[in-house]
Amino acid sequence: MSKTVLQVNHLKTYFTVDKRKNLFVRAVDDVSFSIDQGEIVALVGESGSGKSTIAYTIMGMYETSGGEIIFDGEDIANKKRTFDFKKKAQIVFQDPGSSLNSHQDVKEILSLPLKVHKVVKPSQLETKIIETLDRVGLSEDFMYKSPTAIGGGEKQLVSIARALCSNPEFIILDEPTSNLDVSIQAKIINMLLKLHEEQSLSYLFITHDLSLVRNISTKVIIMYLGKICEIANTEEFYGNPHHPYTQMLLSAIPVVSEEEEQLKPSRIRSTGEIPSPVNIPKGCSFNTRCHRAVPLCFEEDPEMIEVTKGHFVRCHLYGKCKPEL
Amino acid sequence: MENQGRIHKNTFMKESTRENMRMYWYKFSRNKLSVLGLLLVISSIVIAIFAPVIAPFPQHVEAFVDYNNASLAPSSTYWFGTDIFGRDILSRIIFAFRGALYMSIIVLAIAVPVGTLLGLIAGYFGGWFEVVIMRLTDIFLSIPAIILALSIASVLEPNLTSSMIAVTVMWWPWYTRMVAGMAKSYSKEYFIKNAELIGASKFHILFREILPNCISPILTKMALDVGWVMLIGATLSYCGLGEQPPTPAFGQMISDGSKYMPDLWWMTIYPAMAIAYIILGFNLLGDGISDMFNKGRQ
Amino acid sequence: MTNELLSIKDLEVWYKTYRGYAKVVNGVNLTVNKGEKVGVVGESGCGKTTTMKSILRMNVQSAYVNSGEILYSGENILKMNEAKLQEIRRRDIAMISQEPSAALNPVFTIGEQIRDVIRYSDTKKKFTKEEMQSKAIDAIKSVMISDPERILASYPYQLSGGMKQRICIAMGLVVPRNVLIADEPGTALDVTIQDQIHRLLHNLVEEKDMSLIMITHSLGVARELVDRIHVMYAGDVVEVAKTDDLFKKPLHPYTIGLLDCVPKLSGGGISEGIYGYVPSYINPAPGCRFASRCPKATQICREQKPSMTSVDAEHSVACFNYQ
Numbered sequence: 001m002s003k004t005v006l007q008v009n010h011l012k013t014y015f016t017v018d019k020r021k022n023l024f025v026r027a028v029d030d031v032s033f034s035i036d037q038g039e040i041v042a043l044v045g046e047s048g049s050g051k052s053t054i055a056y057t058i059m060g061m062y063e064t065s066g067g068e069i070i071f072d073g074e075d076i077a078n079k080k081r082t083f084d085f086k087k088k089a090q091i092v093f094q095d096p097g098s099s100l101n102s103h104q105d106v107k108e109i110l111s112l113p114l115k116v117h118k119v120v121k122p123s124q125l126e127t128k129i130i131e132t133l134d135r136v137g138l139s140e141d142f143m144y145k146s147p148t149a150i151g152g153g154e155k156q157l158v159s160i161a162r163a164l165c166s167n168p169e170f171i172i173l174d175e176p177t178s179n180l181d182v183s184i185q186a187k188i189i190n191m192l193l194k195l196h197e198e199q200s201l202s203y204l205f206i207t208h209d210l211s212l213v214r215n216i217s218t219k220v221i222i223m224y225l226g227k228i229c230e231i232a233n234t235e236e237f238y239g240n241p242h243h244p245y246t247q248m249l250l251s252a253i254p255v256v257s258e259e260e261e262q263l264k265p266s267r268i269r270s271t272g273e274i275p276s277p278v279n280i281p282k283g284c285s286f287n288t289r290c291h292r293a294v295p296l297c298f299e300e301d302p303e304m305i306e307v308t309k310g311h312f313v314r315c316h317l318y319g320k321c322k323p324e325l
Numbered sequence: 326m327e328n329q330g331r332i333h334k335n336t337f338m339k340e341s342t343r344e345n346m347r348m349y350w351y352k353f354s355r356n357k358l359s360v361l362g363l364l365l366v367i368s369s370i371v372i373a374i375f376a377p378v379i380a381p382f383p384q385h386v387e388a389f390v391d392y393n394n395a396s397l398a399p400s401s402t403y404w405f406g407t408d409i410f411g412r413d414i415l416s417r418i419i420f421a422f423r424g425a426l427y428m429s430i431i432v433l434a435i436a437v438p439v440g441t442l443l444g445l446i447a448g449y450f451g452g453w454f455e456v457v458i459m460r461l462t463d464i465f466l467s468i469p470a471i472i473l474a475l476s477i478a479s480v481l482e483p484n485l486t487s488s489m490i491a492v493t494v495m496w497w498p499w500y501t502r503m504v505a506g507m508a509k510s511y512s513k514e515y516f517i518k519n520a521e522l523i524g525a526s527k528f529h530i531l532f533r534e535i536l537p538n539c540i541s542p543i544l545t546k547m548a549l550d551v552g553w554v555m556l557i558g559a560t561l562s563y564c565g566l567g568e569q570p571p572t573p574a575f576g577q578m579i580s581d582g583s584k585y586m587p588d589l590w591w592m593t594i595y596p597a598m599a600i601a602y603i604i605l606g607f608n609l610l611g612d613g614i615s616d617m618f619n620k621g622r623q
Numbered sequence: 624m625t626n627e628l629l630s631i632k633d634l635e636v637w638y639k640t641y642r643g644y645a646k647v648v649n650g651v652n653l654t655v656n657k658g659e660k661v662g663v664v665g666e667s668g669c670g671k672t673t674t675m676k677s678i679l680r681m682n683v684q685s686a687y688v689n690s691g692e693i694l695y696s697g698e699n700i701l702k703m704n705e706a707k708l709q710e711i712r713r714r715d716i717a718m719i720s721q722e723p724s725a726a727l728n729p730v731f732t733i734g735e736q737i738r739d740v741i742r743y744s745d746t747k748k749k750f751t752k753e754e755m756q757s758k759a760i761d762a763i764k765s766v767m768i769s770d771p772e773r774i775l776a777s778y779p780y781q782l783s784g785g786m787k788q789r790i791c792i793a794m795g796l797v798v799p800r801n802v803l804i805a806d807e808p809g810t811a812l813d814v815t816i817q818d819q820i821h822r823l824l825h826n827l828v829e830e831k832d833m834s835l836i837m838i839t840h841s842l843g844v845a846r847e848l849v850d851r852i853h854v855m856y857a858g859d860v861v862e863v864a865k866t867d868d869l870f871k872k873p874l875h876p877y878t879i880g881l882l883d884c885v886p887k888l889s890g891g892g893i894s895e896g897i898y899g900y901v902p903s904y905i906n907p908a909p910g911c912r913f914a915s916r917c918p919k920a921t922q923i924c925r926e927q928k929p930s931m932t933s934v935d936a937e938h939s940v941a942c943f944n945y946q
Contacts (some may be wrong), residue, residue, distance in 0.1 A: 254843030
């Protein structure tokens with residue numbers, strides 16, 4: 001049994017829209033999951049599902065409205081993040097252009113975490129930077145380059161190198177490749193997987209690309225409007241997707257071969273728009289778009305149900321309204 | 326554009342700097358007016374530095390009277406004519422460049438760092454810092470600049486120093502406001518978030534992350550402001566509040582000359598043209614600098 | 624071919640930069656037949672958008688066409704006078720951009736913007752208000768939006784991204800067009816919404832018997848939508864094939880590499896990607912532009928530019944390995 005790096009229990013992050021009318025955006029609503037050491041957990045959802053909000057809440061950029069975040073055995077929800085946390089947990093943002101300061105060169109960017117966390121002696125700074133660049137597959141020529149002079153993929157590699165500088169045990173990757181071309185994506189993902197194997201790092205991988213998740217993660221979490229719809233181990237998840245939303249997502253993926261076409265759930269036409277998070281429908285939040293909705297779905301929010309071991313679904317069809325077979 | 330190939334280790338640093346310089350020059354020189362502005366500014370600076378060498382009659386700058394040659398129209402000896410005391414206008418103009426440039430440099434050297442620092446603090450920290458600093462800025466900006474300067478300059482002794490103090494006091498709020506806006510928007514950028522999450526100090530974030538990004542707009546504004554400071558300085562000296570006679574200053578020369586318009590037109594027109602020359606130069610240069618730092622594809 | 628509607632011949636577009644000319648589009652050939660759906664697939668910076676913008680002469684000032692021609696029903700668009708070009712833009716060819724929020728003017732209602740499109744589609748004819756309104760309503764209905772009146776009266780910021788993209792499509796199709804150029808219409812949207820938009824485009828184009836040029840970076844999207852695919856790399860079209868052929872039997876090493884990189888739903892890990900990076904467009908090396916990254920490159924690839932060779936009737940490739 002490997003140790004749990006991060007445990008999130010009933011996490012809530014609400015944003016106030018109008019204090020007097022008591023209007024909130026429930027960006028993250030009652031979310032629980034855990035990440036073990038050496039695990040790659042994929043957090044999948046569309047825009048407004050709250051997947052990035054979870055990441056930012058874990059990192060302490062937002063205040064929590066309820067629940068616990070247990071990191072290394074300690075509840076850190078609504079506490080100022082310690083120096084130790086800042087060393088052990090890192091985040092890589094989606095937009096490589098904006099996450100690097102264009103007025104610094106790569107050496108300066110990478111020195112910051114090394115200096116702040118006193119990873120190496122000042123005299124060995126340069127050696128360490130070259131070593132870190134090498135780990136992400138960049139040559140030492142990059143040291144004196146400005147982020148404006150390198151391509152998007154290389155920028156993201158520099159971001160990852162910066163995250164690695166403080167020898168973290170947990171990295172949140174917030175859509176690290178969704179702005180990049182597939183050939184570059186392949187390089188970055190392979191590099192991330194290699195690092196993961198070498199150092200048993202744990203990743204929380206945020207993405208919207210289910211075919212990418214298939215190839216990298218150990219566990220998949222599907223989110224919709226701030227709530228988790230489905231959690232399962234990757235094999236189980238792709239073999240047996242339960243939630244109607246998951247099925248819709250899977251069938252919307254454009255694929256490149258006949259073989260993959262077979263794996264998609266029988267074509268479910270995606271319909272409707274994602275409702276605004278301010279105005280989440282009553283009952284199950286997916287009821288406006290669900291093709292299998294039953295009357296109860298408009299009345300009552302379903303509970304999380306464990307269908308098979310480790311496979312949780314939040315849907316009435318697997319609980320109260322299980323169709324008779 | 327994607328980068329290509331590897332550049333050899335020993336040369337790439339110089340290579341990239343040279344590359345940057347070439348790019349900046351390309352962007353700057355695309356507008357020929359910017360190049361003209363640069364020439365005007367360089368010539369003004371050269372004139373100011375070498376004034377004693379260039380001026381045909383350097384002694385005319387001090388208390389000097391030569392009634393035999395008073396009020397002469399432009400001629401081959403006195404290119405821009407002489408004033409009612411017989412002093413050479415050209416020499417006095419050349420020395421007036423000195424005072425004008427000196428004043429702008431001192432004013433900006435004080436106003437820019439002060440304004441920038443306050444702006445960084447207000448923009449990044451927000452909260453009470455922002456409220457206090459920005460309201461203070463608003464107060465200064467709400468008083469018409471020239472009136473503020475006139476009143477300060479008249480309370481103090483009328484000389485170059487007090488007019489410089491007056492102009493400095495009205496100048497910093499512009500920088501505070503500009504930098505605060507930029508700092509506020511940068512503090513939402515991911516590279517600032519990253520620095521915070523890594524645990525960088527506030528000092529590092531303010532001066533190593535945010536400030537370098539604000540440099541190019543500050544430089545652009547400074548180049549434009551040199552001209553404006555001169556203009557305000559000339560206005561003050563026109564009102565008798567700047568440099569005191571006999572030291573030459575543009576405003577004071579124009580003011581003296583205007584009494585004898587239109588008969589002794591050269592006493593007014595040439596100093597006015599000199600102001601126009603230098604201000605035009607700095608304005609065109611400012612535009613060029615702003616083009617130069619303009620992001621986007623070449 | 625007789626029903627050839629639009630054809631691009633040896634188009635070269637160069638950008639002026641401080642380091643010299645960037646040869647971004649390097650002799651592109653592309654034909655679109657009547658009622659055909661054509662895909663242009665390539666990674667960012669391969670010149671696909673520049674090529675498409677040249678069709679309506681909408682490129683930025685620093686880009687200019689060095690050589691080549693673009694024939695639209697027999698006439699060269701690049702040599703046309705402004706008035707003629709304006710006619711084509713108003714009536715014949717529409718373009719849908721990647722960023723729907725940037726394509727709509729935030730200070731006018733959707734209705735006003737659609738009515739403008741109708742008004743200018745025929746400058747000689749005077750449309751009455753009712754006529755325009757009913758045409759606009761039809762257009763909105765055709766993109767599967769349920770209450771057209773409310774949408775016509777709303778401003779762009781009141782609508783979601785998917786909705787805005789539908790409006791853009793409606794604007795493109797409110798006047799009967801011959802060609803629709805769609806520049807990554809789904810890229811900025813969520814997966815499920817993207818799926819809806821693509822399906823909508825597909826159905827509308829079939830229904831109205833228009834030609835579609837679909838620009839995309841995703842082979843999967845192209846596979847679902849178009850009949851024939853042009854694969855572009857670094858300013859060159861490297862392979863042209865019927866969609867099925869391309870996926871069953873990709874020939875060009877770049878196409879093979881690209882297909883390999885796409886993460887598969889069937890799992891099995893991710894390939895190593897394509898070695899190296901896209902070469903510079905300024906003073907490019909002679910020869911095939913893919914040579915520096917190509918696993919099969921030989922001496923000749925570095926010296927000469929391969930020309931398009933037909934492998935069979937509908938499948939051609941620009942690679943020395945097949946000559």
